[in-house]
Amino acid sequence: MATRTLEEWLDYQSQVHPATMDFTLDRITAVLDRLGIRQLKAPVITVGGTNGKGSVTALLEAIVHAAGGQVGLYTSPHLLRYQERIRLHGKEVEEAVLVSAFERIEAARGDITLTYFEYSTAAALLCFSEAPLDLIVLEVGLGGRFDAVNAIDADVAVVVSVSLDHCDYLGTTVEAIGREKAGIFRPKRPVILGSESMPASVLAYAAEMAAPVYRLGHEFTVGVSATGFCFTQQGMDALDLPLPALQGAAQMGNAATAMAALQRLGLLPPPTAIALGLRAVSLPGRYEVRPGPVRWIFDVAHNPGAARVLVATLRADPCEGRTIWVAGVLADKDAAAVMGELIAILQPTDVVCAVSLSGERGRSAVDLATVWQTVYPAPMVMAESVQAGCAFAAQEAVPGDRVVVFGSFHTVGPALDWHRLYSTHI
Numbered sequence: 001m002a003t004r005t006l007e008e009w010l011d012y013q014s015q016v017h018p019a020t021m022d023f024t025l026d027r028i029t030a031v032l033d034r035l036g037i038r039q040l041k042a043p044v045i046t047v048g049g050t051n052g053k054g055s056v057t058a059l060l061e062a063i064v065h066a067a068g069g070q071v072g073l074y075t076s077p078h079l080l081r082y083q084e085r086i087r088l089h090g091k092e093v094e095e096a097v098l099v100s101a102f103e104r105i106e107a108a109r110g111d112i113t114l115t116y117f118e119y120s121t122a123a124a125l126l127c128f129s130e131a132p133l134d135l136i137v138l139e140v141g142l143g144g145r146f147d148a149v150n151a152i153d154a155d156v157a158v159v160v161s162v163s164l165d166h167c168d169y170l171g172t173t174v175e176a177i178g179r180e181k182a183g184i185f186r187p188k189r190p191v192i193l194g195s196e197s198m199p200a201s202v203l204a205y206a207a208e209m210a211a212p213v214y215r216l217g218h219e220f221t222v223g224v225s226a227t228g229f230c231f232t233q234q235g236m237d238a239l240d241l242p243l244p245a246l247q248g249a250a251q252m253g254n255a256a257t258a259m260a261a262l263q264r265l266g267l268l269p270p271p272t273a274i275a276l277g278l279r280a281v282s283l284p285g286r287y288e289v290r291p292g293p294v295r296w297i298f299d300v301a302h303n304p305g306a307a308r309v310l311v312a313t314l315r316a317d318p319c320e321g322r323t324i325w326v327a328g329v330l331a332d333k334d335a336a337a338v339m340g341e342l343i344a345i346l347q348p349t350d351v352v353c354a355v356s357l358s359g360e361r362g363r364s365a366v367d368l369a370t371v372w373q374t375v376y377p378a379p380m381v382m383a384e385s386v387q388a389g390c391a392f393a394a395q396e397a398v399p400g401d402r403v404v405v406f407g408s409f410h411t412v413g414p415a416l417d418w419h420r421l422y423s424t425h426i
Helices: 006-016 026-035 053-066 095-109 116-129 174-184 200-208 250-265 271-280 304-315 335-342 365-373 386-396 409-423
Strands: 044-048 071-074 086-088 135-139 156-159 191-193 213-215 220-224 229-233 239-241 288-290 295-299 323-328 351-355 381-383 402-407
Touching (some): 053 135, 156 174, 156 250, 351 365, 386 409
Parallel strands (some): 044 156, 156 191, 323 402
């Protein structure tokens, strides 16, 4: 049989398992055992949480890379290219390497079916098992306890935050969701908690695992300083550091969370290298600003907690004119609660454009606008695609305005692609 291309592999993988999500570790564990990669050579930090996972994983990679260390980073979902999910030595894995990994996974799995996410997790771990690495960083896709990355025992487990999201799968209370996210903890291995307030279920499970806990605001702290922010941790001198290149006040806490995790492994580099990493870190789609007469801002705020952070960041970064909002939210997200957060910053002159998202979890612009108008009863524009919504915003905005594109990765990814083409023709 001729070798499949990457796109052909991805199409194939979406059809192998009968369900898109099927929460068990049995399949992925069996395949990893057959590949001989259940035990990895480099130390592993697994990062979970409702919001902030992407920022913490990017900061971990940037800080270690700035010190000359080699990092394998696995994240999901991707914005523009599948290869974004797997990074080696600071670069996206090459397509040929991915195809080779998929061929080996296919040969090993036999009659075991894998989900799309399980294939990508196995491919990442296969790539990491064969590379000289100082650190492996795994981002939880959904939940924690039954997420495919949890087939690997973390040397340090991080939970950045816990709030209501994916309630159909994880539970309808923060306590239930917290217990699922705490499933990445391992007996007597460090746990880093990146929010000052955590559900009792998270702390209870850490105690059950006899896992030492390090909490933001308790065992390590952050504070604003004259030159950036100050990081303090038990047993260490205080560090005065520049603010991370990522936008938003929450990024100080995310940076501290990353540093606390590295410290537990003995991998926290000297302050000069930390500062280099903080200045160099980047993360597409997280308050990503494209400057110009009309500023474009892209953010994957797709749940109430993330919307709250987006509102706080926008307040600290005001504009002279109006805000044109372009938003697409998946059907399994609490869109009403997202709008409940946005109300705090919406102005009478703002324009809200709801866009349709297709696919199994998609939501139409009409449905999104209908839900939002129960909370914010103002006229809204509706567009049948992300591209159409962006085109409307580009025509509507005048110098001094800003366009905020937010919501699902399925919104922000296509919007970034649209804006790249748009900006080459203006």
